[in-house]
Amino acid sequence: MGLAVAQTDCANYGADGLRNHDLHHKVLQQHAKQGAPISEEMALACVWDDQMLLDLGIETKFIPFVTIGGGLGSFAMVDLLRIAGVSSSDIEVIGPFDKSYGMLKVLLDNSQIPESERIRSGSSDRMDNLWGWPGYSLEEAFQDRRLAPIWHSVTEPILSEYHTPRASQVYSGIDREAQRIGWASMFTRGRVPFIRKRREGGYYIVIVPPENTSLSKLEIHQAKYVHLAVGFSGIHSLPDVITYKSKNHNNTLESDGGIPRVVNVYEPHESIYQHVASNPSSILLRGAASSAMQVIQRLANDRKIAGSNVKLYHLIREHPDTAHQPLRSRIPTKNGFALQAFTFAKGSFGGQIQRKYRKLQDDEKRVALLGSIASTAIPRRSLWEHQLEEAKRNGWYEVLVGSAGGLEIGANGKVMSNIVKSDGSISRIETDFVIDATGVEASLEDHEILSDLVNCSGAKLNSIGQLDVNEAFEVEGTRSPGTDPSKPGRLFATGIATLGNPHCIAMYSFWGLQYSAWKTAEELSKDGFSKRIGFYRSTTSWIRRMRNREP
Amino acid sequence: MTFTLYGRLQTRLFLVGTIGVIWTAIVTPILPSPPMTGYGGIGMAQMIMTKDSFVILPYSRLGLDYQITFETIGLVAVLGLFWELIYHFLQQFRWDKDWPPMFTLLAAIPEGLLLWLVINLIGVEHGSLALDSSGFAMFAIHFASTWVLMWLFMVGPLHAISLHWRFEGGEFYERKHSGSTSAL
Numbered sequence: 112m113g114l115a116v117a118q119t120d121c122a123n124y125g126a127d128g129l130r131n132h133d134l135h136h137k138v139l140q141q142h143a144k145q146g147a148p149i150s151e152e153m154a155l156a157c158v159w160d161d162q163m164l165l166d167l168g169i170e171t172k173f174i175p176f177v178t179i180g181g182g183l184g185s186f187a188m189v190d191l192l193r194i195a196g197v198s199s200s201d202i203e204v205i206g207p208f209d210k211s212y213g214m215l216k217v218l219l220d221n222s223q224i225p226e227s228e229r230i231r232s233g234s235s236d237r238m239d240n241l242w243g244w245p246g247y248s249l250e251e252a253f254q255d256r257r258l259a260p261i262w263h264s265v266t267e268p269i270l271s272e273y274h275t276p277r278a279s280q281v282y283s284g285i286d287r288e289a290q291r292i293g294w295a296s297m298f299t300r301g302r303v304p305f306i307r308k309r310r311e312g313g314y315y316i317v318i319v320p321p322e323n324t325s326l327s328k329l330e331i332h333q334a335k336y337v338h339l340a341v342g343f344s345g346i347h348s349l350p351d352v353i354t355y356k357s358k359n360h361n362n363t364l365e366s367d368g369g370i371p372r373v374v375n376v377y378e379p380h381e382s383i384y385q386h387v388a389s390n391p392s393s394i395l396l397r398g399a400a401s402s403a404m405q406v407i408q409r410l411a412n413d414r415k416i417a418g419s420n421v422k423l424y425h426l427i428r429e430h431p432d433t434a435h436q437p438l439r440s441r442i443p444t445k446n447g448f449a450l451q452a453f454t455f456a457k458g459s460f461g462g463q464i465q466r467k468y469r470k471l472q473d474d475e476k477r478v479a480l481l482g483s484i485a486s487t488a489i490p491r492r493s494l495w496e497h498q499l500e501e502a503k504r505n506g507w508y509e510v511l512v513g514s515a516g517g518l519e520i521g522a523n524g525k526v527m528s529n530i531v532k533s534d535g536s537i538s539r540i541e542t543d544f545v546i547d548a549t550g551v552e553a554s555l556e557d558h559e560i561l562s563d564l565v566n567c568s569g570a571k572l573n574s575i576g577q578l579d580v581n582e583a584f585e586v587e588g589t590r591s592p593g594t595d596p597s598k599p600g601r602l603f604a605t606g607i608a609t610l611g612n613p614h615c616i617a618m619y620s621f622w623g624l625q626y627s628a629w630k631t632a633e634e635l636s637k638d639g640f641s642k643r644i645g646f647y648r649s650t651t652s653w654i655r656r657m658r659n660r661e662p
Numbered sequence: 663m664t665f666t667l668y669g670r671l672q673t674r675l676f677l678v679g680t681i682g683v684i685w686t687a688i689v690t691p692i693l694p695s696p697p698m699t700g701y702g703g704i705g706m707a708q709m710i711m712t713k714d715s716f717v718i719l720p721y722s723r724l725g726l727d728y729q730i731t732f733e734t735i736g737l738v739a740v741l742g743l744f745w746e747l748i749y750h751f752l753q754q755f756r757w758d759k760d761w762p763p764m765f766t767l768l769a770a771i772p773e774g775l776l777l778w779l780v781i782n783l784i785g786v787e788h789g790s791l792a793l794d795s796s797g798f799a800m801f802a803i804h805f806a807s808t809w810v811l812m813w814l815f816m817v818g819p820l821h822a823i824s825l826h827w828r829f830e831g832g833e834f835y836e837r838k839h840s841g842s843t844s845a846l
Contacts (some may be wrong), residue, residue, distance in 0.1 A: 235821070243828060244821035266764050442757050451757070458759025462664025462831045626829050646823050653822035
């Protein structure tokens with residue numbers, strides 16, 4: 112459960128803050144020594160001015176709006192601004208991947224969702240269509256000349272399962288919309304280690320080529336508005352996996368080309384499946400969310416097709432026990448899994464759960480609500496139900512209840528897992544591989560740019576250690592008014608880094624990214640930067656979108 | 663759909679006020695009219711031939727039909743406000759706190775039955791409660807077609823005309839809430 116772990120990480124943040132600050136300065140000093148055109152003194156200064164850059168002979172380029180990250184959060188923002196009448200020449204996107212879904216595709220591919228598989232997202236939650244209609248189901252029905260997708264979306268989730276789009280449909284839709292809004296012309300490939308407030312107003316953005324770790328080839332752009340959409344900071348692993356990996360770096364299965372013994376589900380691990388397909392093996396799988404289920408599906412398929420001989424132990428923290436909960440707040444369960452169609456309960460996407468969340472003034476209550484609706488659950492899919500039942504019946508799948516209590520090297524290089532049961536006793540199990548599917552990392556301090564923002568630009572943290580933003584997703588304390596306080600430079604953020612924000616609960620979802628972009632765009636329209644999207648603009652823009660005309 | 667309570671109420675009024683009104687205006691002239699006996703009121707007098715004789719009636723045929731159909735959709739809105747409270751209550755028993763589109767479509771059955779009862783009781787319709795009553799055909803065709811069109815509009819084009827509706831639980835207009843505001 113990514114969220115719970117993220118909370119723990121964040122709880123530690125306060126104690127680590129100082130250390131982090133020192134580290135940060137060391138990094139900047141290193142950059143300065145590696146021949147960067149900016150001096151150490153300058154890197155450490157939190158506010159720059161035009162004269163400083165002039166003295167260094169660095170030319171800056173001004174773009175009114177710069178979004179940093181270049182992933183789906185940036186995509187949602189840019190798409191919205193283009194629809195709200197902002198010209199593509201007034202927007203710059205900076206990120207490591209040419210395509211906004213670059214990172215998503217890496218994570219999905221690794222976690223056994225290739226292009227042909229369906230992702231866990233609703234039909235109307237479309238990154239490439241701000242209005243969500245026509246949804247993926249209607250489009251698929253039209254393309255495949257089939258009525259089934261329409262039937263699904265009319266009867267979901269009562270008579271049929273939710274219609275969910277294939278990954279390929281998501282990618283190709285984003286490609287089409289990117290083309291329409293001129294994404295390529297706005298895109299700069301690069302990494303932004305930090306930004307600086309500009310004394311005259313607005314911000315400087317330091318850009319280096321993504322593969323460069325030093326600042327020796329930097330470029331500096333200047334913007335009035337900055338949008339941060341930097342996503343997850345990395346692949347999350349539980350502490351025992353990290354310890355194991357750092358201690359036993361070389362513990363791979365040498366006989367078969369160095370296959371890693373312990374992996375995170377979001378890391379490349381195709382070699383494990385290929386090994387298992389032709390060698391009797393045992394695997395311990397950790398985590399009870401859908402990424403774990405996706406592993407079970409892959410193994411079940413391989414077993415059926417390649418006849419592989421695998422024994423899978425599935426370690427879950429506890430069986431969902433809902434009997435003591437009131438009927439109104441009881442999550443459905445089956446086969447020992449809690450069932451929930453999407454990462455967040457549906458009413459979080461603009462409905463009454465989001466409204467309830469918004470009324471909570473207390474950060475702790477918000478976090479508690481977030482934890483309860485972003486529960487570790489899998490969507491109801493008949494394929495998965497069949498596969499789980501078959502797997503249990505044939506004895507190749509076994510559920511173990513307990514928590515992870517450390518990993519060691521066992522006999523013949525196998526991995527020994529310690530499992531702590533609820534009564535405190537420890538049992539040990541030895542398997543060929545361990546696949547950890549417990550989440551992705553949301554730690555703010557691992558993001559160079561975000562920790563710098565806290566250290567240097569006045570950003571504050573909320574109670575779960577993410578960026579403190581207001582209802583328009585503006586980062587509190589980071590305005591850069593310069594000489595004209597009535598029109599300050601403003602800094603916005605979206606995505607996982609704004610978890611715990613006062614307005615939107617389903618933050619790490621397609622819907623959440625679009626929602627926050629919408630709130631930001633509404634705020635920018637008050638500044639006169641973009642136009643308000645009322646009935647007229649919404650309808651005419653939708654028609655332009657459907658005719659594939661430039662916004 | 664992911665409605666808030668206010669979103670439900672606003673969506674109901676919006677759909678009846680737009681699709682309901684436009685469709686009723688279009689479809690009423692071609693609906694099978696009930697016999698005109700028993701209707702009264704002040705209006706343009708008109709001579710109509712019934713089965714046995716000529717009678718003078720205060721309404722034109724079409725005027726009367728429009729009166730019936732518009733009073734009917736008016737009641738879809740008014741009674742609907744109470745229905746939405748019930749749906750919102752039932753929504754509380756769903757883990758996801760959502761309302762599948764199928765529920766909205768099927769709500770036509772209980773709502774239609776109650777509506778038929780009400781329009782007979784308060785005299786919008788002068789036939790009998792029996793389903794072979796002379797006015798039932800007009801009611802059934804009008805109500806069912808209006809309902810389906812409103813539903814189709816809701817699951818489809820309504821998304822295109824208002825982002826606010828999509829993002830805020832079916833609300834076009836949002837009451838200012840007392841949430842934390844920016845201290846910037």
